[in-house]
Amino acid sequence: MSPVIPVGPYHPALEEPYKIELDCDGEAVREAHITVGFNFRAIEWLAERKNYTQDLALVERVCGICSNVHTLTFSRALEQLAGVEVPARAQHIRVVVHEAERLHSHLLWAGIAAEVIGFQTLFMTCFALREKVMDLLEAVSGNRVNYAMNKPGGVTRDIVDPGMVAATAQAIRTAMEREIIPVFTTDRTVRARCAGVGVLTRDEALAWGALGPVARASGLPQDIRKAAPYEIYDRLDFEVPVRPEGDVLARIVVRALEIVESCRIIEQAVDGMPAGPIDAGDFIPVPAGEACARIEGPRGEVFYYVASDGSDVPLRVRIRTPTFQNMPTVALMVREQTLADVPLIQASIDPCYSCTDR
Amino acid sequence: MTVGRALFQLLVFPGLLYAVPVAWLMLWMERKLTARLQGRIGPPFYQPFFDFVKLLAKRPLPRPPLQALAMSALPVLAVAGTLGALALLPVFPHSGGFTGDLVLLVALLEIPPLCAVLAGFVSRSIYGELGATREAVLSIAYSLPFLAALVALAAAANSLSLSVISQQAMWQVRLPALLALALCLPVKLRVNPFSVANAEQEIYAGATTEFEGPRLALWELAHGLEWVALTGLWAVLAFPAANAAWPLRAVVFVAISLALVLVLAAVAAATARLKLAQAARVYWLWGSALGVLAMVVAVVWP
Amino acid sequence: MNILGLISRNFRRDPATYRYPERHVPATRFRGIVRNDTAKCIACGICDHVCVSGAIVVVGHDDHCDWSYDPGRCTFCGRCVDLCPGEALSQDGDRAPTYARSGDLAQGEQITYPACPECGLPARPYNERLLMIAHDDISPEFRERIKLCERCRRRRSQTVLTKGLGGAADTERNADGA
Incomplete structure (x- = not known):
């Protein structure tokens, strides 16, 4: 048998093009090499050539799944530069959309995880539930994928029916607790595929700089929402689920519990939503200077750096996405595992290579 | 068995004329039930037939002559082997069969997996090779319980003739043997939880990855015929009533086959795919236990 | 609920999928194709200025202004509608129809001065x-x-x-x- 097995750049288990080359010994993986860069779209370069309003729609397209995170971080960086205060109602709306996005991202990921272990039924169940979240986002923002909700100084749309949002969040929480979490944690074939597979220990996660749910599944309790609260997170009551095992099952459980927590956050944010304006004006002038912003995206910390010379076009926009940090751990985790586990392990970090390549 | 009788069994029932439409029907039933269990609409009943026609209409890729020959011959062989196995099924026990047809049946049923293994290697694709390797490893694993069950039945009936076996094997032997055979069905038909050899998310389509157009259509047909043959074998062994009239026998045979398809589809919908080592372990452990149990009962029972 | 409960529930329920050409009905505030009410348009060009994908192009002439829009390029971010000073722009409440070729849905409006x-x-x-x-x-x-x-x-x-x-x-x- 040929010693190197290519997985990708186009492969049924991969959502996006990238490549893992596996040095195999029969079905056992000895070494893995990851190649990225198939999705390079020069977004940072483009951002330096378009005005701030255009950049908002541009950075939204860094990622097809966590689009809202990018506009939110970018807006926060611009607000820092301009010294603009975001109205309270807008902050609540931002948190609702932000958490709804985490919901649909995690549900999508749970579906993909089920799909790569050949569990089509669970995949369909996760995606059917995700469809509810998508409908919620469509009702709130008018769009299904790129919501275009954030702008510097506020949000573009108001939530007109808060009761519906809270009811949907509650329905998702119930479905999650009753249907999906029990199957993922108790089903024997799922356990056989996920427990003890692709272990990343706490020390490895720390040394390799893992972020988000990957770090939290390895026992590192790090979350920007708690560590450096933004918007209204310091006033919300929620838990950050952490598991010590570090295997694929732990990552599944962490994300599943995060879905439940996100539903709780949405319910709280909608509940305490004050009346008032939803933005601080149509155009926010951005003075010269530089600013950094970071928030907790579905996959981990998203970081933006924006430099401005006072014109309506930024000097520099730098985007660092969580997959950039998490990606190298895959090579570590697939070592000495079987070939059949590679799709699952690479999926377990919830990779987003279009984010990484930008 | 007369020539006319043999031709009827090969070409009409349970051979070609019956098996091909039923193969498509079974493929559709499997897809439709899976879809319904997943909350989807699922395809219309003519979909497998349309898939077949569409694949047939595609132009095959130009390949080196020897490879092209091998890649065309292997699926044809698989189809022919399965049809032969189907013709041997003693749906009407008094009117056909010969001593030793059990051995021929076992040999013919082994042809499609063997062809698949060869196809995987001959297609010169890394994924084809991986699929072929997995297919080979699995066929070693499931052959033990599969053959043990059949041998136990033969020993119980004290005959190598299928029609005699289907009539005379004792229930004490028949039950564990049927269970062992049922356990072998998902892996032979490559459905969950043992769809290891064609694990899409790992190795694309496995052995048939490089096949296209008419060649793939033949593989699909062979796969459908395998469904008919294997569920048919199980149905024949599960319904021994010798005195039943022939229309009743035919109806019960079809009914059991289709019911088995539904059960297999439901099991597939409710499980994840196991890994190669895990799947092989199930057969070495549980499959062999059932097979050996059947054998022991067949030998020890007075 | 275990997996058996899940599949039996799915089996009892109606399917969640649609058969083409049936479609999911969008939410009431759906962001669809952009329309320009030429009676209100003052040809200021802000929509062109904020459009990231170049879906809206406004070209001024001596006696009129050409406003063109290609939904195939549109990102449906709605910034043009939000920022339109004359409220001339609006978005359809329904999904765009299926179309075969690029530019099939493109519209051009002429704003005569x-x-x-x-x-x-x-x-x-x-x-x-x-x-x-x-x-x-x-x-x-x-x-x-x-x-x-x-x-x-x-x-x-x-x-x-x-x-x-x-x-x-x-x-x-x-x-x-x-």
């Missing part, structure tokens, strides 16, 4: 809503002046101004101009 009542040359279009925002109270004299082209408006202002100053400068300028 109204003729100046005084000199007959094209004047800038105006929008009642914008006027109301800028001026709470609109005098008939002001309403008449807004219809003029830029040149005539300037001249009218000058006339009013010079009249106030007392005629001398007015005659002087007229003599110069002649």
Whole structure:
């Protein structure tokens, strides 16, 4: 048998093009090499050539799944530069959309995880539930994928029916607790595929700089929402689920519990939503200077750096996405595992290579 | 068995004329039930037939002559082997069969997996090779319980003739043997939880990855015929009533086959795919236990 | 609920999928294709300025303005609609129809500049809503002046101004101009 097995750049288990080359010994993986860069779209370069309003729609397209995170971080960086205060109602709306996005991202990921272990039924169940979240986002923002909700100084749309949002969040929480979490944690074939597979220990996660749910599944309790609260997170009551095992099952459980927590956050944010304006004006002038912003995206910390010379076009926009940090751990985790586990392990970090390549 | 009788069994029932439409029907039933269990609409009943026609209409890729020959011959062989196995099924026990047809049946049923293994290697694709390797490893694993069950039945009936076996094997032997055979069905038909050899998310389509157009259509047909043959074998062994009239026998045979398809589809919908080592372990452990149990009962029972 | 409960529930329920061409009905505030109400459009070009994908292109000419929009390029971010000063732009509440070729849904609108009542040359279009925002109270004299082209408006202002100053400068300028 040929010693190197290519997985990708186009492969049924991969959502996006990238490549893992596996040095195999029969079905056992000895070494893995990851190649990225198939999705390079020069977004940072483009951002330096378009005005701030255009950049908002541009950075939204860094990622097809966590689009809202990018506009939110970018807006926060611009607000820092301009010294603009975001109205309270807008902050609540931002948190609702932000958490709804985490919901649909995690549900999508749970579906993909089920799909790569050949569990089509669970995949369909996760995606059917995700469809509810998508409908919620469509009702709130008018769009299904790129919501275009954030702008510097506020949000573009108001939530007109808060009761519906809270009811949907509650329905998702119930479905999650009753249907999906029990199957993922108790089903024997799922356990056989996920427990003890692709272990990343706490020390490895720390040394390799893992972020988000990957770090939290390895026992590192790090979350920007708690560590450096933004918007209204310091006033919300929620838990950050952490598991010590570090295997694929732990990552599944962490994300599943995060879905439940996100539903709780949405319910709280909608509940305490004050009346008032939803933005601080149509155009926010951005003075010269530089600013950094970071928030907790579905996959981990998203970081933006924006430099401005006072014109309506930024000097520099730098985007660092969580997959950039998490990606190298895959090579570590697939070592000495079987070939059949590679799709699952690479999926377990919830990779987003279009984010990484930008 | 007369020539006319043999031709009827090969070409009409349970051979070609019956098996091909039923193969498509079974493929559709499997897809439709899976879809319904997943909350989807699922395809219309003519979909497998349309898939077949569409694949047939595609132009095959130009390949080196020897490879092209091998890649065309292997699926044809698989189809022919399965049809032969189907013709041997003693749906009407008094009117056909010969001593030793059990051995021929076992040999013919082994042809499609063997062809698949060869196809995987001959297609010169890394994924084809991986699929072929997995297919080979699995066929070693499931052959033990599969053959043990059949041998136990033969020993119980004290005959190598299928029609005699289907009539005379004792229930004490028949039950564990049927269970062992049922356990072998998902892996032979490559459905969950043992769809290891064609694990899409790992190795694309496995052995048939490089096949296209008419060649793939033949593989699909062979796969459908395998469904008919294997569920048919199980149905024949599960319904021994010798005195039943022939229309009743035919109806019960079809009914059991289709019911088995539904059960297999439901099991597939409710499980994840196991890994190669895990799947092989199930057969070495549980499959062999059932097979050996059947054998022991067949030998020890007075 | 275990997996058996899940699949038996799915089996009892109606399927969640649709058969083509049936479609999911979008939410009430869906962001669909952008439409331009030419009666309200003042051809300011802000939509062009904020459009990241170049779906909206506004090209000004001497006597009219070409506003073109290609939904195939549109990102449906709605910034043009939010920022349109005259509220001329709006978004459809339904999904765009299926189309086969790029540019099939492209629309082009022509915003003709109204003729100046005084000199007959094209004047800038105006929008009642914008006027109301800028001026709470609109005098008939002001309403008449807004219809003029830029040149005539300037001249009218000058006339009013010079009249106030007392005629001398007015005659002087007229003599110069002649």
